[in-house]
Amino acid sequence: MSENYKKWMAYELAWIAGYRRKLMRTTTHITIPAVLVFMTAFLGLLSFVDRMDPADAFYGGLGGFLVGAVICGFFYLCLRFGLRSSKYQRLIQRAVEGLELPPGEEEQLVSELLAAVDNPKQRFYFEMNSMNSKGTPARFVLTPHYACLFGGYPYAILVRLADIGEIRPGEEKKLETRRGAATRTASLLTLHSIGFYRRDRVDRGFGPEDLPDEAMGFFSQRIRDQALEMLRAQTGLVRNSAE
Numbered sequence: 001m002s003e004n005y006k007k008w009m010a011y012e013l014a015w016i017a018g019y020r021r022k023l024m025r026t027t028t029h030i031t032i033p034a035v036l037v038f039m040t041a042f043l044g045l046l047s048f049v050d051r052m053d054p055a056d057a058f059y060g061g062l063g064g065f066l067v068g069a070v071i072c073g074f075f076y077l078c079l080r081f082g083l084r085s086s087k088y089q090r091l092i093q094r095a096v097e098g099l100e101l102p103p104g105e106e107e108q109l110v111s112e113l114l115a116a117v118d119n120p121k122q123r124f125y126f127e128m129n130s131m132n133s134k135g136t137p138a139r140f141v142l143t144p145h146y147a148c149l150f151g152g153y154p155y156a157i158l159v160r161l162a163d164i165g166e167i168r169p170g171e172e173k174k175l176e177t178r179r180g181a182a183t184r185t186a187s188l189l190t191l192h193s194i195g196f197y198r199r200d201r202v203d204r205g206f207g208p209e210d211l212p213d214e215a216m217g218f219f220s221q222r223i224r225d226q227a228l229e230m231l232r233a234q235t236g237l238v239r240n241s242a243e
Contacts, residue, residue: 004110011117012092012150013085019137020083027079032072039068088155095156109158112143126223128152140216140227142234147196149216149227159214165202167237168195168212169228191217192224194231
């Protein structure tokens with residue numbers, strides 16, 4: 001692993017660390033106390049109503065607190081496990097490996113991404129906002145040879161522009177479900193996408209319904225179009241979806 005690669009990885013982990021701290025702080029300062037108060041009050045009140053005995057209310061509330069503590073403890077451990085730095089590092093490394101770069105080109109990728117950090121013309125920051133993504137930080141980066149999206153799903157999407165023959169915008173309806181402790185809420189939203197088609201497929205020809213080889217998804221059409229305009233200006237490969 002080169003020094004530039006280590007420097008880039010350190011930047012990526014520091015960039016997402018702010019979100020991890022914010023999420024953990026919200027969990028420990030708001031979510032967990034709210035659950036404990038609710039469980040204590042609910043079971044305490046339920047026990048009191050049953051026999052109108054303050055002692056029952058006390059023991060019921062204590063039981064509710066203990067049940068809430070178990071639930072919160074399990075949730076906290078799962079969250080800490082899901083937000084560990086090694087997970088994000090592995091997801092980024094997997095995206096780099098997925099490019100199957102020729103020997104020596106990985107260093108070019110890393111150098112261009114590091115250069116884009118201080119160049120606002122090559123990147124912009126935004127937040128992913130949907131039912132399951134409230135304020136998740138994201139970043140679109142366009143270097144001379146690569147297009148990259150960090151913070152979406154998958155977490156890191158890297159595209160080698162030399163392999164691409166056409167770029168098209170797209171839209172699809174997506175049913176998103178959020179599960180709570182005892183409820184499940186579903187919502188229909190529009191996912192705005194940028195599809196990348198490899199040169200060999202463009203040469204053979206394909207229809208408007210054919211799926212892209214790689215795609216980036218955005219919950220905001222405005223943000224998607226901002227990334228699309230950067231790609232159009234640099235590559236000249238962007239086509240209307242209807243063409």
